[in-house]
Amino acid sequence: MPTAILTGPPAAGAPSPLADDLRALGFQVTEAVDAADAAARLAAVPAADRVALVDPRFVGHRHALRLALTDPRFDAAAVPGAVSVQAKARPALVRALGGLAAGAPAAVSAAGGHQTGTALADAPGASGTVSGQAAGDPAGRAGVLPDAVAAALDTEGAAPHRPELGVLVATVPADADAHAAATAAVGAVDEESVRLRSAVKARDGFFTTHFISPYSRYVARWCARRGLTPNQVTTASLLVALIAAGCAATGTRAGFVAAGVLLIASFVLDCTDGQLARYSLQYSTLGAWLDATFDRAKEYAYYAGLALGAARGGDDVWALALGAMVLQTCRHVVDFAFTEANHDATGNTSPTAALSDRLDSVGWTVWVRRMIVLPIGERWALIAVLTAVTTPRITFVVLLVGCALAACYTTAGRVLRSLTRRAGRTDRAAQALHDLADSGPLAEAVAGAARPLAARLPAFAPPAVALAGGGVLVATAALAPAGSWWVVAAAAVYVVTSGLAVARPLKGALDWLVPPFFRAAEYGTLLALSAISGVNGALPAAFGLVAAVAYHHYDTVYRIRGGTGAPPRALVRAAGGHEGRALLVAVLAAALAHHTGLTVALTVLAVALALLVLTESIRFWVSAHRAGAPAVHDESGEPA
Numbered sequence: 001m002p003t004a005i006l007t008g009p010p011a012a013g014a015p016s017p018l019a020d021d022l023r024a025l026g027f028q029v030t031e032a033v034d035a036a037d038a039a040a041r042l043a044a045v046p047a048a049d050r051v052a053l054v055d056p057r058f059v060g061h062r063h064a065l066r067l068a069l070t071d072p073r074f075d076a077a078a079v080p081g082a083v084s085v086q087a088k089a090r091p092a093l094v095r096a097l098g099g100l101a102a103g104a105p106a107a108v109s110a111a112g113g114h115q116t117g118t119a120l121a122d123a124p125g126a127s128g129t130v131s132g133q134a135a136g137d138p139a140g141r142a143g144v145l146p147d148a149v150a151a152a153l154d155t156e157g158a159a160p161h162r163p164e165l166g167v168l169v170a171t172v173p174a175d176a177d178a179h180a181a182a183t184a185a186v187g188a189v190d191e192e193s194v195r196l197r198s199a200v201k202a203r204d205g206f207f208t209t210h211f212i213s214p215y216s217r218y219v220a221r222w223c224a225r226r227g228l229t230p231n232q233v234t235t236a237s238l239l240v241a242l243i244a245a246g247c248a249a250t251g252t253r254a255g256f257v258a259a260g261v262l263l264i265a266s267f268v269l270d271c272t273d274g275q276l277a278r279y280s281l282q283y284s285t286l287g288a289w290l291d292a293t294f295d296r297a298k299e300y301a302y303y304a305g306l307a308l309g310a311a312r313g314g315d316d317v318w319a320l321a322l323g324a325m326v327l328q329t330c331r332h333v334v335d336f337a338f339t340e341a342n343h344d345a346t347g348n349t350s351p352t353a354a355l356s357d358r359l360d361s362v363g364w365t366v367w368v369r370r371m372i373v374l375p376i377g378e379r380w381a382l383i384a385v386l387t388a389v390t391t392p393r394i395t396f397v398v399l400l401v402g403c404a405l406a407a408c409y410t411t412a413g414r415v416l417r418s419l420t421r422r423a424g425r426t427d428r429a430a431q432a433l434h435d436l437a438d439s440g441p442l443a444e445a446v447a448g449a450a451r452p453l454a455a456r457l458p459a460f461a462p463p464a465v466a467l468a469g470g471g472v473l474v475a476t477a478a479l480a481p482a483g484s485w486w487v488v489a490a491a492a493v494y495v496v497t498s499g500l501a502v503a504r505p506l507k508g509a510l511d512w513l514v515p516p517f518f519r520a521a522e523y524g525t526l527l528a529l530s531a532i533s534g535v536n537g538a539l540p541a542a543f544g545l546v547a548a549v550a551y552h553h554y555d556t557v558y559r560i561r562g563g564t565g566a567p568p569r570a571l572v573r574a575a576g577g578h579e580g581r582a583l584l585v586a587v588l589a590a591a592l593a594h595h596t597g598l599t600v601a602l603t604v605l606a607v608a609l610a611l612l613v614l615t616e617s618i619r620f621w622v623s624a625h626r627a628g629a630p631a632v633h634d635e636s637g638e639p640a
Contacts, residue, residue, distance in 0.1 A: 002050035002084075004069070005041050007032040007145050011057045018054065021062045025070055027052060035101040035145060042097065048628075051093065052084035053146040059182040060170035061191045067163040068170070071281050078150035078160035079170035087628070089158040096152035100145070144172045168194060196221065199279040206367045208377035212271050219268065220275035230277040234290050237269035241298035245305030248387060251312030259305065260388035266298060267380045285562060286625035292558055293551070295376065300325050300547055302383070303396075307540070310392035318539035319531045320396035322546060326523040327400060329550045331407045333436070333516045336557045338414045340432040341425060341512035374406040418509045425507040433506040435556060435566035436515040439498065440577015446499020454503035462501045463513040469497025470521025473582065477528035483593025487529065491579075491586035494521065498579040519553065522578045529589040533598055541602035548610040549581065555617045564624060571616050575609060 004027035006019070019029050032038035038053060045051050052069045058081035068079040075089040085093045150160050169186050173179040199220055200213045223233055244262035247255040273291060277283050307321040371378055382402065386395040439447070447454075454461070476490035501514050523546050530542035552575060556566050566572075576584065584605070592598040 002027050002052065002069075003041075003045045004029050004052040004054055005032050005038050006030070006054055006056045007034065007038045008055040008057065008143075016056065016058075018056065018058055021065060022052075022054065022069075024062065025066055027069070031056075035097050035148075038145065039094065039097040039101055042094065047090060048087050050084060050086050051090070052082060053149055055081040055144050055146050055172050057172050057174075057179075058082060058170070059173055059179060059186065061168045061186060061189065061194075063191050063195050064163075064165050064168045064170040066281060067165070067168075071161070071163070072283050074161035076150075076153055076158050076160040078146070078153075078162055079165065081144055081146055081170060081172040083146045083150045083153070083160055085153075085158070085160075089153070092153055092156035092158035093149065095156055096149050099152060100148055147172075166194065166198075195279060199275040201274070203370075205375040205377040206371050207381050208271060208375075211381075212268055212377065213275070216268050216271045217275050217279070219272045220279050223272065223276050224280045228276070229287075230273040230282050231284070231287050231290055233269055233273040233276055234287065234294055237266050237273060238294045238298055240269060241266035242301055245301045248302065248305035248392075249308035249312075251309035255309065256392075257388045259302075259309075260384035263302060263380055263384040263387070267377065270295065270298075270376075284625060285629040286621055288562065289558055289621045293554065296550070296554055299328070299376075299380075300550075304540075304543060306387065306392040306395060307543075313391075315391070315393055316539075317393050317396055318543060319527065320393065320400065322527050322530075322539060322543045324396055324399050324403070325543065325546060325550070326520070326527055327403050327407065329523065329546075329553070330516055330520050331403060331410070332557075333519045333553065334407070334411050334414070334513075337433060337436055337512040337515045338418075340436065340560060341418075341429050341506075342423070343429055343432070372406060373410050374402050379403070415510065415513075418512070421509075423509070425511075427505070430505040430507050430511075432560050432566075433512060433515060434502060435560060436553075437502050437506075437518055438515070438553060438556065438572060438578045439502050440575070440580040441573050442495045442583070443499040443502060443577055443579045446496055447503040450500045450503045454500060457504075459508045460510060462504070462506060462508060463510045463517060465497050466501040466514045466517040466521075469494045469501070470517050470524075473521050473586075474524040474528060477525045477586070477589075478532070482532050482534060483590055485590045487525075487586045488583070488590050491525075491583040494582055495579045518578045522549070522582050525582050526585055529585060530598075530602070533589060534594060535592075535596060535598045537596070537599035538602065541599045541606060545585075545602050545606035545609070548606050548613065549575075551617075552609070552613040555613065559620070562624075562629070564620075564629065567613075567616065567620075571613070574612060 004022040006029060011018070022029050030041055032041045042051060050069075054065075054069075058065075060079070060081070064079050065082060068077045068082050069084040071077055072086075074086075076083070076085045076092070078084070153160055167189050168191065169182060169189065171178075171182050173182045196217050199217050200209075204213065240262055244259045244266060247262060248259035249255070270291075273287075277287065303321040303324055307318045310317045374382075379399070379402075383395060383399060386398055457465075473487075473490045473494040476484075477487050480486045498518065506512070506514055526542050526546055530538040552567075559566055575581070585602075588598060588601045588605075592601060
């Protein structure tokens with residue numbers, strides 16, 4: 001159980017609700033008179049537990065304390081008058097308290113007062129930045145010990161996160177006048193309204209912002225008050241989406257209407273789980289993985305439901321369903337690869353990025369640009385409405401056209417940014433792109449042999465080679481007659497070009513295009529071969545196979561984003577790598593042309609890959625969660 005240590009001079013006047021606030025936040029409360037006493041109290045707290053130091057004179061909103069003392073994403077966090085640490089930062093806290101108790105110099109945190117969103121930091125007697133050292137008392141007895149500790153943590157290499165409080169109040173008034181002003185400021189702010197607003201992402205899409213979030217935030221609060229967790233809401237969202245897919249699979253108009261309504265309901269819950277996490281600060285590694293993974297599972301299961309429903313009406317749209325999944329997955333890979341390539345790049349900002357920033361300052365262009373990329377909110381609304389009022393074929397055609405236009409827009413913008421930005425990419429970025437490439441043993445062998453040649457090729461060679469090899473393979477698979485062994489020859493060429501593309505570190509301006517080109521080649525080949533085979537059930541089997549492989553690729557992204565590294569190389573090699581799977585599928589399509597054995601082979605391959613990647617992925621994420629891996633949460637905006 002987390003422990004809060006009240007340390008410093010007692011609050012003057014009427015009893016403060018501070019201890020009750022801390023207990024409401026889940027802390028057990030104890031007291032210490034100075035830094036030495038606080039260090040002794042700290043030693044009695046189990047090493048794995050969170051510890052907070054709070055000045056008894058603290059005046060502020062409970063949510064300000066919640067942000068500083070309970071957010072699981074940060075090893076240390078602070079607001080004026082309060083600081084907290086988790087297990088990883090505990091040694092730094094011990095050293096900081098030891099230094100203050102012994103009278104060691106401590107820097108004054110300049111950030112403290114700026115966290116208070118009111119004018120209290122400028123009021124007479126307010127001490128949002130005053131530490132014990134600044135007051136002439138190195139032990140922090142007469143000053144604000146938590147602020148002195150926060151400043152010392154900065155010098156210990158465990159700089160606390162200092163949350164933006166906005167209009168929330170967090171201060172330590174030093175006299176009666178300042179205390180009265182702080183109390184009045186607390187009463188003047190509707191804390192619950194602030195908390196509800198902060199539960200919503202600052203950068204969501206138009207549909208989510210204007211049609212979902214105005215009420216889903218209240219659903220999140222309802223869930224929080226009943227003790228529901230974000231993971232439970234995420235699971236509920238998945239179940240509703242699966243029911244929606246089942247309704248679509250009936251092939252009836254009533255089923256399609258119900259499917260559209262349930263898909264929107266699933267999206268409301270999808271928004272609610274993130275808002276609940278922000279509202280109650282219930283972030284977790286496992287939750288971030290479930291949220292991201294279930295989003296993909298819901299959408300692709302719904303595609304399958306639509307295809308099944310169309311088949312009941314005599315219309316085969318499995319190729320369109322698979323095409324929609326391929327296009328959407330490739331869009332995501334473009335997003336992921338570009339982000340990772342520029343995660344820690346150094347260099348000048350491109351003119352294209354500067355133009356984008358200027359456009360963001362014009363209100364209407366912000367919403368237009370967010371809608372053009374067809375993020376998940378707009379996309380699901382489009383799918384839901386079209387499902388209810390049209391046919392699965394029309395739904396998929398419109399979806400494919402919309403996603404293709406969005407993909408062209410975003411990819412072109414990123415290519416322009418890359419070409420106009422003089423940047424030096426790091427080894428970390430190159431490694432992330434290499435991991436996203438998903439090269440198997442065949443490509444690795446070629447890369448090792450071709451490394452001297454690759455070093456002499458021009459800067460644009462990796463994406464050019466990847467595009468050429470993938471283009472030849474997909475074109476051959478689409479144009480050659482069913483059963484042609486020319487596809488196998490093209491797949492062999494693809495193995496060579498794939499190895500050559502990754503034979504040197506991917507640090508070029510456009511090298512982030514290599515993973516998307518590989519995804520498009522592998523998925524596109526499977527789509528083309530299954531479509532032209534004419535074998536009954538080949539396309540549904542291919543849909544399952546792409547879903548299994550796509551899960552593996554998404555899992556790689558989530559591990560890299562979470563800072564845990566890519567999946568083990570043994571797993572990647574066992575899965576064959578993108579080039580190995582493409583070659584295997586080409587051989588199967590040639591050997592089993594016009595034979596139901598192709599459907600069986602693709603199904604077996606899909607099941608085997610799904611079991612392989614799912615087993616290792618679930619083991620990894622559950623183990624990471626139990627081991628206390630840092631919680632992550634995406635606040636960058638609505639995903640595509």
